[in-house]
Amino acid sequence: MVPAGGAGTRLWPLSRASHPKFLLDLTGSGRTLLQQTWDRLLPLAGAEGIHVVTGQAHATAVADQLPAADVLAEPSPRDSMPAIGLAAAVIAAHEPDAVVGSFAADHVIGDDELFQAAVREAIDVAATGKVVTIGLQPTFASTAFGYIEAAEPLPGMPTARAVSRFVEKPDATTAGAYVASGAFSWNAGMFVTRADVLLGHLERLHPPLHTGLRAIADAWNTPRRDAALREHWPRLTRIAIDHAIAEPVSLDGGVAVVPGRFPWTDLGDFAALADTAASDDAVWVDxxxxxxxxxxxxxxxxxxxxAxxxxxxxxxxxxxxxxxxxxxxVPVAWQERGRDDLV
Amino acid sequence: MVPAGGAGTRLWPLSRASHPKFLLDLTGSGRTLLQQTWDRLLPLAGAEGIHVVTGQAHATAVADQLPAADVLAEPSPRDSMPAIGLAAAVIAAHEPDAVVGSFAADHVIGDDELFQAAVREAIDVAATGKVVTIGLQPTFASTAFGYIEAAEPLPGMPTARAVSRFVEKPDATTAGAYVASGAFSWNAGMFVTRADVLLGHLERLHPPLHTGLRAIADAWNTPRRDAALREHWPRLTRIAIDHAIAEPVSLDGGVAVVPGRFPWTDLGDFAALADTAASDDAVWVDxxxxxxxxxxxxxxxxxxxxAxxxxxxxxxxxxxxxxxxxxxxVPVAWQERGRDDLV
Structure with missing residues (x-):
């Protein structure tokens, strides 16, 4: 499941509401961030196993960039939990112990093989019934990310550890202490779990959301799919999987983290872009x-x-x-001046 | 006489070799700097009394901007002395005691009436046989201009004073002392003198230049004008009136200065432009x-x-x-990269 959303307004004017970050080739690789995400998931899930969830406004652009992809145009934005929950509900109908995962469409990963190795370990851990996240090794005391605290290693797994807690974006001092401790990794919203495990947690923690997803999944392979989406999607709880499942389940010891050793950035701003992409030609004087x-x-x-x-x-x-x-x-200021074309 | 030259490379990319500063409306007034110069000289000299000297490359553009102007396209750039010397030689043939003046085409003057009053006093002083410069009141300790030191007031004149010396661009400490003393003004190359007086100084100080100018002037109102220009112009000494006449004559007490009380800038760089012109619309965040x-x-x-x-x-x-x-x-760096189109 690839949630493709977010305008990336800190990369304005490159990234816009009308052509957001994930649709752009920001690294100069010849492939957009969405296409790079597809490329690195393909060996893990196959084309028929990758489902992109995006807004109505971008469904055509996504389909153009990924002609082989299954694209779900959300009737309205519901954050990541409903999307991955729907994937779990649809697949669980015929393969309850299948493993589902969620990977954002606008991240840059520097080593696809290390990424795939981490996901494969996460799949193995998920098969044991855990909700598994891939934690990113912090490269500085960022206050822009949530953190994951790792506890004891999981028996029989190469690198996975139990998760003791998730922490929201900390202040700079706290972030510095986290990074220095070595026990914390960044939460980049990468989750892997068995479909039936996820649905079990949803049924327990978010019964109305679970009921809505079940109703849509029941209609999925029938002529009633669109009607079911129109009826139930707008009522689904708008929540991220982090808050809906990962945090509460971690308190009961049900979450594991696999350390991601690959270079990673969400290209959150121009500082990150400058670290990742080559500068275009320019004259620099002092x-x-x-x-x-x-x-x-x-x-x-x-x-x-x-500069x-x-x-x-x-x-x-x-x-x-x-x-x-x-x-x-900046785009906010232009919009206040009536320049909607610049947003 | 309006020398229209100089590329204004410190205002790149607005000002270029191909469309230099004087051809641009940098102040947003609706008139280019050249046209503003014309406008403020018109009440003093009349259209038939204004002569613009420019390079071959800009003669057409100058004529387009000033349809009523007499435009002399220099066969090659010779600096300001040959241009004003030629004007003096041509006019002296039938009106030896006529007064000629030189005013750059790319200056901004904030009060045309104060400017015109200063020029009228300079004309009165020039009639007595002096070479007269209009000195600009320094607004800061600029190291980008030469300075003029004023001595005693001239009897019978409202504001004019004798000039004790011209000083080349000073260092910052010296400039600060000059400004603090109150005796120094900026030299902006504005000179006013009687035609016969100027020619007399030229004959004495620069005989070959004087001979060449005389030869061109003799042919001016004949079919031989272009031939005389082609023959003699390339041999005329390339020198500014400051160095050719004003500095040496000042040592003999032959130069006077009229203080210019009008706001003035040569728009030498973006700092000067920012002080003079309104900023275009932009969004500013911190x-x-x-x-x-x-x-x-x-x-x-x-x-x-x-910024x-x-x-x-x-x-x-x-x-x-x-x-x-x-x-x-910057334009130098682009040219080194082969981007002559940007120079």
């Missing part, structure tokens, strides 16, 4: 930094260190690495 | 500064103080006020 240029305009920077310049047909953004997180205020 | 935008692209700046952003169809420049002087390195 200056350095990163340029993303979608036009033929010649970009020149004089006297600014760690970030992004140029598209309709916009020019200038900032510095240190202010990369503040970029999300 | 930032402030100046935007000159010739495109429809929406410009946004995040986290940079005193300067200039956007044209083919270029984007990003800098800060403090680095405005370094911008001239």
């Amino acid at each position: 200056a350095d930094g990163f340029v993303a240029n979608q036009t033929s305009q010649a970009v020149s920077v004089v006297g600014i260190e760690d 970030v310049v992004a140029v598209t047909d309709d916009a020019v953004l200038v900032t510095t690495r240190a202010h990369a997180q503040r970029v999300k205020a | 930032a402030d500064g100046f935007v000159a935008n010739q495109t429809s692209q929406a410009v946004s700046v995040v986290g940079i103080e005193d 300067v952003v200039a956007v044209t169809d083919d270029a984007v420049l990003v800098t800060t006020r403090a680095h405005a002087q370094r911008v001239k390195a």
